[in-house]
Amino acid sequence: MRSDANLPGPGVPDGSIRTTCPYCGVGCGVLATPDGRGGAAIAGDPAHPANLGRLCSKGSALAETLGLGSRVLHPLRRNDAGGYDRVSWDVALDEVTDGLKTIIERDGPDAVAFYLSGQLLTEDYYVANKLMKGFIGSAHVDTNSRLCMSSTVAGHKRVLGSDTVPGNYEDLDSADLIVLVGSNTAWCHPVLFRRMQQNRAQRGARIVVIDPRVTATAEDADMMLAIKPGSDSVLFAGLLVHLDANGLTDATYLARHVSGYDEALANARELAPTVASVAERTGLTPVAITSFYELWGATPAVVTAWSQGVNQSAQGTDKVAAILHCHLATGRIGRPGGGPFSLTGQPNAMGGREVGGLANMLAAHMGYSPAEIDRLSRFWQAPNMARHEGLKAVAMLDAVAQQRIKALWVMATNPAVSLPRADQVKAALGSLDLFVVSENVLSNDTLSAKPHFILPAAAWGEKNGTVTNSERRISRQRAFLDLPAEVKPDWWIVCEVAKRLGFVEAFTYGGPDEIYAEHAALSAFENAGTRDFDIGAHAGLPKRAYDALKPVQWPAPAGQPLGTPRLFAQGGFFTGDGRARMVPLAVPALASATSEALPLLLNTGRVRDHWHTMTRTGLSPRLSAHASEPCVHVHPTDAARFGLIEGGFARIANAFGAVVLKVGFDAGVPPGSLFAPIHWSAETASHARIGAAVQPACDPFSGQPEMKATPSSIAPVAYASQGFVLSRDGFALPEGSWWSKLAVEGSEGRLFATDATSAELMESIRAAFGEDGLTEMIDSEGGVYRCAVIRDGALIAALFIAPAGRAPLWDTVKLAFADAGAMPENRLALLAGRSLDGAADPGPTVCACFGVGLNAIRAAFAGGAATPEDIGRQLRAGTNCGSCLPEIRRIGAQSRSPVAA
Template sequence: MRHDAPLAGPVPTRTTCPYCGVGCGVLATPDGKGGAAIAGDPDHPANRGRLCSKGSALGETLGLGTRVLHPLKRSARGTYDRVSWEEALDAVAAGLKAIIDRDGPESVALYLSGQLLTEDYYVANKLMKGFIGSPHVDTNSRLCMASTVAGQRRVFGSDTVPGCYEDLDSADLIVLVGSNTAWCHPILFRRIQQNRAERGAKVVVIDPRVTATAEDADLTLALKPGSDSALFAGLLIHLADTGLLDHDYIERHVAGFEAALANARDIAPNLAAVANLTGLSKTDIASFYALWASTPAVVTAWSQGVNQSAQGTDKVAAILHCHLASGRIGRPGAGPFSLTGQPNAMGGREVGGLANMLAAHMGYSSAEIDRVRRFWRAPRMAQAEGLKAVAMMEAVTERRIKAMWVMATNPAVSLPRADAVQAALRGLDLFIVSENVLSNDTLAAGPHYILPAAAWGEKDGTVTNSERRISRQRGFLALPGEAKPDWWIICEVAERLGFEEAFDYGGPHEIYAEHAALSAFENAGSRDFDIGAHAELTRRAYDGLAPVQWPAPVDRPEGTPRLFADGGFFAADRKAKLQPLAIPALAAATSDTFPLLLNTGRVRDHWHTMTRTGLSARLSGHIAEPTVLVHPDDAARFGLAEKGFARIATTHGAVILKVALDPGAQPGSLFAPIHWSAENASGARVGAAVQPLVDPFSGQPELKATPAAIVPVSFRSRGFLLGADGFVLPKRSWWTRVAVEGGQGLLFATPADVAEIMQLAREAFGPEGLLEMVDAERGLYRCALIRDGRLAAALFLGPDHDAPVWDAVKLAFAGGEVDPGQRLALLSGRSLDGAADQGPTVCACFGVGLNAIRAAFAEGATITVEDIGRKLKAGTNCGSCLPEIRRIGAQARVEVPA
């Protein structure tokens, strides 16, 4: 099932990518059949025409097969019935009103998402915080950037990113802290590498794991988890002791410096103390300090390795202190830089999407509450900060929150103690979900109403990227079925609650204009967020809005690339305030029972819980299975085998993942990706095992260091299944669902033997057109179902130590007719057309496999990565695969004698 006809002809629409916070511009050209051709927008300053593998594959994720297209109501039987919008909206409003009347406004909550557009976010916050009167509005950005928000507000007085992407082009030193930029922000990493190649910029990577990013660095500091603030406290001392402080800047623009320096000396009095806390050598620490101190044009950029920590706010502050003390802030090529995780995490922050903020970057002081109240003419303003995400879900468990509306996110996968979260959601008196997918783990908790929301390609609004750049996300496809924009759904509920006048918008342009007007209301330069230049935008001007960096006040409509070079911080005295830091400590101690630390994060080609990227066969080619990365020494210690399976357990839950040996992993640490859920794998929802410990300032959970244990898990057989969506594996089997060309595939491991699997296959497929090959003694079974001359399904099974490879069979499944003479080749797993097996995908942008790259390197000892790009195109788009291509080349040169 696909989209209806597009709104316009095949004319490119300028829009913005819906993935990470880089905020790349996209040109989407509808194909007239419900799809679109996707290209990077060469005129967008964030990406200059480049897209990463995920952005390049957006056109492969536009089908409607997984979409919810009509309002749905849960029946007494637990099934869902289609209802009209009128019935659904009336029931949601009536249910909210009844609970508010009975239990008060603080018994209801919203849980939002960085996938929402700013206009959606704005009306959601306005309704809850100004008209219902509940402060309990939080967002999955709490899991992403909350520690940066808290750190910047504590030090700068505002949630302000001082610099811009151009600084990555002009810096002479770029320090990446807790950020696998090559995989998670590939377009920015490409800019960094271009600077390195053309200008000789140095790159330092600070991360417990030696990631793909670290492989292209001049210096890698694989520090102990949780010790970042000690490293930067030591840097502050080094700057002071070597006479490299900017005393003039400190005197004019910084408060609390002497206390902060004394605090740093308490934490890291000397190089030996820093080495002890971080686990780094004194030589490497001294090299880093000397390089940072001697390079005026330095950008220190960080991401989730800093934020997702029980001391994340302190880590951010420690970085900010060094830039402030040396005056390296707000200048070309110099400044601290937060790399945001989601496409509109910053837009959500702008409108008060976090429970501890009000709209337009205002807080909960009495003056700010009153200001927002007067602007909105709000009848019932929230009077204090609300519950942050983890605490909010605890309140649901404890029945203090009785109603929750979840929009565009999947908390039953992403939050710590995810199983407990899912169970808590089931107990709500009223549970509403606005979604564009028909099935995910949160929907499995049984919401009373599922409201069909517009998806990327249909939405119309704005997003703000990591460099404060506001860009338009424009719709280029018609709304399918009865799907509606989130802002429309919220306003319709608000109308039914009696707030029609305040939510009577003619479109997102009017919401944006109001948002802009509030940002300028009684501001006069006292607050950082000011887009007053947009307060009078007409629909036409809004439709044509070019990317712009805030602040963009009335007198500066062109925007502002950098801030704070000359001070002007957003505090009463206009000074930044350095903060005392806690003594660094691991989030939780290991023990004999839980001797390892579980770290979580992303893989290169997938996003969040894969409701979008999981539809693309191309994006599933690089890493297809949920995997735990283990240092070889730990694998030997715990009896784990490469490509075997392991059970990772914590006090909160357990997962079973495939094992991959990773010399870049730190001994004592495990790394597991966040993307797999109960929808696409068995027992691989890593959030279920993560502890709920949070940062005391930001409320951001510690997702990088949960004490864990690991043991090997064995199965009798392994195999794959193509087609046959209704095939049911035996109990206690492990499986993961993978998008393949032509349908869905399943990789599995099972305790069953050949006889049991063969019987299940025969029952599922029937005798007609079924080809089989059986060798029970060796544990082999292979079958293929031929229907109308095509491969309709295939199941290959082998013993646990010799799992069958599906690459050639996948090609047959995606291809045309299977000639009778090719059947033996099919069951043997060989390519039907004699083409070479491409092997696992390395370059997802151009679909280049491992074997093709190895073959190209084998042509001669002088073959370079650039030669591979010219020959195969691999690595020439976003460049996120370049570290892997270099590894393949290095291995090829080792294997081929000189």
């Protein structure tokens, strides 16, 4: 498993393996040191250029997600009773192959589809695309990256001629102005945000945030533009007009390297003729707009970075184009400290783009022109090349619902949670003639749709291959754990099916190194500088060199193995004439229309410490401590308008579905909007699968769904009681209860609300655990019930319930529950919720990296700490990824306020 490249350097633990983090597109390097018992110590790799040793809270907690308790370890086949039988790999693969053959022969190759994921390694992605698009002959291969960055792909290709990020992370260190558009970078890309803040502190860089919502990122910015949803392209069209009117464009760069400027400028003048018109469309003040335009125009070293607020939009491609236009017009592209920058959502979304993971792309950044189809067919010696673009994610699942697609193979993703209209998606999955899922978890919402086969795939620590991050940097993902039981890599599973379909010669690989070498050779095949993606320097790379591969930015053509840091400063765009193409933009519909029945726009997104549908982060007690319940964030004026109570519950509904969430007041959410997290599923909460309430409207160019502005209604929901339950064996709450499940030290916990009576809950507890070791505290008049089950010196279960609005806190009880060997001798103190050892209650977690609680931070401020830096020195909070620093600043401000005093 080790190679010379993994030999530890100075300060690196002996026995460590260099690998990469499986979360966001930052692509952080990780040092994993196996403990010989199936676990590992995790640290940031100081030698990796993406993170220089830093990890965010999620990366820091990776060791807590390595257990096998929730893993699928053997091939499973659905039986007639709806359960699953364990079968051999040969049986599973033979029957999957037979099912595919039957459907292809009966209905044609377009009746078959693959739905892939940015969690796959490049080698996995490559063989899946090769099999489907080159040998089965269907283009219906798409990926969950369609939901996160496909508008950037479309925008890049329309304007730059290729899907190329021009710059790199070092630009964030040397920029004088960083503009973050639709990106809560402090929470979603915290390692990069820490670099930006370091630049700000050391060099005086300015940070501007453009977002409808005042996020943690905005709290640490120099300027916040709270823009109306969907109006980003108007703001940047106005910037283009401003740049031209004030002589701030680069006439030489435009003349040599750009076409379409006059047409794009005329279009921008129609969209945004004056600052006043921009103000009307965006909801910003003329003063704020002018200040932003003047700052952008006067700062040569400017990076404009964007993420899901731009991409997940029905106007996403135009938003990207509008940003690119401003950089092209000023020649601010591909230069140190300046350029447009897409912050990718998933660890290998870009790797998937490289191999044709999107339905409208072929491998090696090729498209579906006759010449490209012919080139790929000859390289692969492919007998059945797909001849047209396939169905994109939302349309693909529509085709499943309409039974035009009969067979679907889902790999490493959870579409029954993440896709819009998630309820309909789940129902559609159940109608397939052949439904195959390659997974590493035994249970999720997609698996609850009952696939015919569940194939056990390698998890993060067992994977071996490559990934590409947001700055085009290819890094080695190295396995540091052995494959458990019958688990196999995704590439192996795909290749075994391919061989059974009759394509033995094309899919016989000795390992991922051979797949990567072929992938690299294809990138250089008949290229000669005409395509951006070229890693020809790695073509034919032997296994030893592959194992030792250091992080490198593509393009890395033959003779240039160290790669390319930046592109396009001197033009050289990958178009027929080498020029970028500025394009007219559509007049944007600023947001989906609200109505009297649906008066609010539902915006969805991430919380700080969780990832996608929590199949990994949900295993970590530390990551579950900061945001323990799915909440809808509402502006206080809207809360009053709709009769909502902070800490109460609300039902968000529209034509597509409904959810019930806890209510949180948030003045950073604009009036008329709601914000809800994407992470909770039917596995982790009773009523919080937000994808069920997201519209299916898509960008016309990219096919990316609008996940930021679904017209919705909101209404209060009342429950009689609220409480929590902790149990080492799980505990079923009464039917109709609202609950949120999360990992706690010792097993699992649920926060809940219910209309069940205390008597009913008492009966449930006694039925589940008996009366042996049961201690109860009952206040029948006050409606309070608390109990603990203590057996053999350990706390087995605890349940606290009180009337709604008086929900008991569980922080001290969780501490007692965490130590399975500790005897809670003072049962009355336990039931009273007091600390059993006299230690101060740390309070709700603020810093997940180091487990620092609210009360500890308040006490430090009360004791004389004046700044977040003081808190870091005393408690370490905020000194790792820094994503909790905005919250620490708020706590400090509250401690100094007259009310707090």
